[in-house]
Amino acid sequence: MSAAIQETVQPAPVRPSESKRFVERILRVRELALLVVLAVLIVGTELDDHRFLSQQGIKDLLLNAAILVIVATGEATVVITRNVDLSVGSTLGIAAFAAGDYLSGGGNPLVAVLISVLLGAALGLVNGTLVSFGRVPSLVVTLGTLYIIRGVDSIWIGSRSIVASNLPHNFVQVGHGGPFILPYLAIIGVVVLVLVGLFLRSYRSGRELYAIGSSPEAARLAGVATRKRITAAYLFCGALAGLGGALYLARFGNVDSGTGGSYELTVVSAVVVGGVAFTGGSGSVYGAALGAVLLTTINSVLPGLGVNSSWEQAIDGFLLLAAIAVDRLVAVRVANVLRRRNVRHG
Amino acid sequence: MSTPVPGPPVLALRGVGKSFGSVRALQDVSLDLYAGEAHALAGENGAGKSTLIKTLAGVHRPDAGQVLLDGQPVAFAGPGDARDAGVAVIYQEPTLFPDLSVAENIFMGRQPRRPASRLRRIDRRAMHTEAAALFSRLGVTLNPTAPARGLSIADQQMVEIAKALSLNTRVLIMDEPTAALTPGEVNRLFAVATALRKEGAAVLFISHRLEEVFALCQRVTTLRDGRLVASELVADLTPDDLVRRMVGRHLDTLYPKAEAQIGDVALEAERLTREGVFTDVSFQVRRGEIVALAGLIGAGRTEVARAIFGVDRWDAGRVVLGGTDLPAASPTAAMAGGLALVPEDRRAQGLVMDASIERNLGLTRLRTLSHAGLMSRRRERNQAADWALRLRLKYARLSDAVAMLSGGNQQKVVLAKWLATEPKVLIVDEPTRGIDVGTKAEVHRLLSELAGRGLAVLMISSDLPEVLGMADRVLVMHEGRLVAEISRAEATEETVMSAATGQVRV
Numbered sequence: 001m002s003a004a005i006q007e008t009v010q011p012a013p014v015r016p017s018e019s020k021r022f023v024e025r026i027l028r029v030r031e032l033a034l035l036v037v038l039a040v041l042i043v044g045t046e047l048d049d050h051r052f053l054s055q056q057g058i059k060d061l062l063l064n065a066a067i068l069v070i071v072a073t074g075e076a077t078v079v080i081t082r083n084v085d086l087s088v089g090s091t092l093g094i095a096a097f098a099a100g101d102y103l104s105g106g107g108n109p110l111v112a113v114l115i116s117v118l119l120g121a122a123l124g125l126v127n128g129t130l131v132s133f134g135r136v137p138s139l140v141v142t143l144g145t146l147y148i149i150r151g152v153d154s155i156w157i158g159s160r161s162i163v164a165s166n167l168p169h170n171f172v173q174v175g176h177g178g179p180f181i182l183p184y185l186a187i188i189g190v191v192v193l194v195l196v197g198l199f200l201r202s203y204r205s206g207r208e209l210y211a212i213g214s215s216p217e218a219a220r221l222a223g224v225a226t227r228k229r230i231t232a233a234y235l236f237c238g239a240l241a242g243l244g245g246a247l248y249l250a251r252f253g254n255v256d257s258g259t260g261g262s263y264e265l266t267v268v269s270a271v272v273v274g275g276v277a278f279t280g281g282s283g284s285v286y287g288a289a290l291g292a293v294l295l296t297t298i299n300s301v302l303p304g305l306g307v308n309s310s311w312e313q314a315i316d317g318f319l320l321l322a323a324i325a326v327d328r329l330v331a332v333r334v335a336n337v338l339r340r341r342n343v344r345h346g
Numbered sequence: 347m348s349t350p351v352p353g354p355p356v357l358a359l360r361g362v363g364k365s366f367g368s369v370r371a372l373q374d375v376s377l378d379l380y381a382g383e384a385h386a387l388a389g390e391n392g393a394g395k396s397t398l399i400k401t402l403a404g405v406h407r408p409d410a411g412q413v414l415l416d417g418q419p420v421a422f423a424g425p426g427d428a429r430d431a432g433v434a435v436i437y438q439e440p441t442l443f444p445d446l447s448v449a450e451n452i453f454m455g456r457q458p459r460r461p462a463s464r465l466r467r468i469d470r471r472a473m474h475t476e477a478a479a480l481f482s483r484l485g486v487t488l489n490p491t492a493p494a495r496g497l498s499i500a501d502q503q504m505v506e507i508a509k510a511l512s513l514n515t516r517v518l519i520m521d522e523p524t525a526a527l528t529p530g531e532v533n534r535l536f537a538v539a540t541a542l543r544k545e546g547a548a549v550l551f552i553s554h555r556l557e558e559v560f561a562l563c564q565r566v567t568t569l570r571d572g573r574l575v576a577s578e579l580v581a582d583l584t585p586d587d588l589v590r591r592m593v594g595r596h597l598d599t600l601y602p603k604a605e606a607q608i609g610d611v612a613l614e615a616e617r618l619t620r621e622g623v624f625t626d627v628s629f630q631v632r633r634g635e636i637v638a639l640a641g642l643i644g645a646g647r648t649e650v651a652r653a654i655f656g657v658d659r660w661d662a663g664r665v666v667l668g669g670t671d672l673p674a675a676s677p678t679a680a681m682a683g684g685l686a687l688v689p690e691d692r693r694a695q696g697l698v699m700d701a702s703i704e705r706n707l708g709l710t711r712l713r714t715l716s717h718a719g720l721m722s723r724r725r726e727r728n729q730a731a732d733w734a735l736r737l738r739l740k741y742a743r744l745s746d747a748v749a750m751l752s753g754g755n756q757q758k759v760v761l762a763k764w765l766a767t768e769p770k771v772l773i774v775d776e777p778t779r780g781i782d783v784g785t786k787a788e789v790h791r792l793l794s795e796l797a798g799r800g801l802a803v804l805m806i807s808s809d810l811p812e813v814l815g816m817a818d819r820v821l822v823m824h825e826g827r828l829v830a831e832i833s834r835a836e837a838t839e840e841t842v843m844s845a846a847t848g849q850v851r852v
Contacts, residue, residue, distance in 0.1 A: 223426025
């Protein structure tokens with residue numbers, strides 16, 4: 001046993017491609033680890049309660065995760081640039097109400113979704129402009145807009161609320177239905193995820209977001225239009241939060257001035273648990289989506305396992321810390337390995 | 347070396363001025379870069395070379411004067427504009443994206459794309475092939491898919507050079523590209539630069555190694571204190587002429603190290619090792635002595651200083667301060683033992699830029715300045731006024747933010763802050779980098795005076811004349827090892843540089 005451990009600890013002879021493989025392995029392990037945790041969780045719950053993996057059970061899980069996946073995808077594009085958007089919860093809430101208000105007056109569902117997305121994009125544009133041109137830390141800016149949007153929301157909505165019975169039937173149907181066990185919401189989520197994933201991986205402007213997060217100064221010197229890109233990332237994140245609002249309305253049908261409150265914390269947790277580094281430049285939207293699914297799953301299995309729902313938040317928090325601790329340990333290890341490997345000419 | 351009659355300059359500066367706050371980095375500087383010609387930019391540290399390069403590269407916009415491209419005035423809105431105009435810059439300190447692959451570092455923003463029928467996605471395979479082709483042209487074996495994080499400084503520099511090569515380069519600007527390279531790598535770089543020049547590119551080259559200037563360049567422009575001294579053909583000059591233009595006075599008067607009584611060993615490092623960073627470093631510094639730690643950028647000098655002071659942990663060896671062993675990784679113990687470290691990057695590590703001069707000066711002495719646990723403003727101010735006088739600090743009010751001072755005066759504040767702790771051993775890392783010649787002389791006078799009063803000084807410096815002028819002994823590091831110890835009498839530009847580049851082990 002100990003001999004085997006010794007074996008693996010010995011530094012292997014260095015070949016040029018090795019460090020790449022090493023780092024890739026670490027990253028893959030990260031997403032793999034999430035999948036394993038997820039699988040254990042699902043199988044374990046299924047063994048305990050056979051209804052969990054029933055058609056309805058799977059459908060519920062997908063429905064619950066879809067909106068979080070969409071908003072976390074947007075958040076991840078911002079976090080990759082070494083920034084953060086804390087206003088996504090407020091944006092989701094106000095966009096959901098705007099769409100609901102319009103639909104209650106007998107509007108077209110497609111236009112309603114468009115209203116949500118555009119409103120979200122506009123709010124994102126404000127965030128992005130303040131962060132990139134005002135040179136104010138994004139944490140502070142978006143904390144400010146979080147409260148401002150929430151405040152406007154309260155003044156505008158007051159004690160009114162949208163109820164499902166006032167919404168068009170086909171709109172509500174989108175929030176619940178879908179072919180076989182696949183809810184429309186999940187389909188939308190996967191489409192958004194794949195498109196954004198493709199953009200971030202295979203397009204110049206997508207790679208520039210990573211470049212900015214990895215080293216803002218180097219990005220500037222490489223001629224990357226950093227302010228423009230950061231503004232665009234916020235705009236996009238806001239638009240997805242707006243889309244999330246419309247889908248929230250379709251799913252729950254019930255929106256008031258408190259909708260989306262503290263949702264940003266769940267979103268940021270999902271992104272970080274999913275391995276998107278808060279220091280920017282690394283991680284993927286797929287990881288963020290896995291984080292979102294994991295958090296959702298945990299929150300939906302806890303009641304089934306007889307765990308008091310009061311524990312949910314504590315467990316989310318624990319997961320977040322565990323994820324960050326793992327990241328930190330991995331980063332230190334990677335740095336050490338690279339440092340040792342890098343002793344040139346002895 | 348024949349010099350063809352040059353056509354109109356590809357890129358030129360006309361009467362350019364640039365100020366940062368109260369510091370005038372460039373004043374009325376003109377420069378002509380011709381196609382097919384290598385042009386050297388000479389000048390001491392702080393002469394304005396970096397600012398000039400950044401102006402050409404579109405990073406800075408000049409306050410006065412013009413940048414001309416093919417004879418037409420241009421205003422580069424940013425580095426991207428300059429790049430698109432064919433200006434490629436290799437900066438002194440590589441600016442890479444650690445999280446991204448080597449190939450992406452080269453092609454960021456210009457990645458090869460698939461045709462429109464394939465949605466113009468990035469063609470990774472083509473990108474990696476092109477990067478590999480660039481590396482084979484440079485004769486280095488770097489893996490294009492490896493992340494840039496963890497590359498050695500020399501390899502990072504090679505990535506920067508490959509980046510410049512990959513552009514349709516009309517003007518290649520190199521800011522001390524050879525500082526971290528081995529002689530073989532330098533030769534290959536020069537071969538590439540010469541090939542580019544013969545293809546009609548203009549080259550602007552900065553180096554402190556005069557022999558490189560004479561080997562590579564046809565024309566040389568000298569700056570001093572942000573002003574143009576001369577622009578002339580290299581063939582008409584001797585190295586001595588060039589040094590005189592750069593310095594403008596004799597070296598001896600610039601670096602006054604007075605003879606001092608050398609006393610007991612104050613600081614000793616014994617076989618100090620931090621894996622992968624530096625190995626087996628042993629030396630002593632005595633009271634009254636100034637010991638210079640010379641070497642190329644990335645040789646591990648700063649890292650040794652950080653380990654001794656306790657900022658980083660060491661893996662093996664020991665440090666003895668005033669006869670007692672220092673515990674590893676404890677700056678508190680180091681300070682209590684009478685050690686002070688003036689770091690390299692004063693803006694990031696030495697000062698709280700937004701705080702006042704007096705507050706910065708008091709930071710190391712919060713305990714002695716306080717009364718029953720509360721800070722005494724009066725003591726703080728008195729101490730600050732005292733030090734400002736002793737160091738001839740130029741300031742408006744002591745309550746002004748440190749950020750408002752010039753670089754040289756900021757450095758004095760950092761020095762004073764640490765001198766106020768009455769250290770027995772002072773480690774200074776690049777004490778005069780980027781400060782004007784006058785202040786530089788004052789810093790040197792101060793260090794010399796302190797040594798005269800029995801302080802042991804370890805001075806890390808990349809400024810060769812400073813090393814030669816100030817040090818009683820010169821220690822030279824190369825790639826993490828101490829490779830030479832040279833006495834004041836034997837220390838010359840040649841002995842130090844050949845040890846620093848790893849050619850000789852003394």
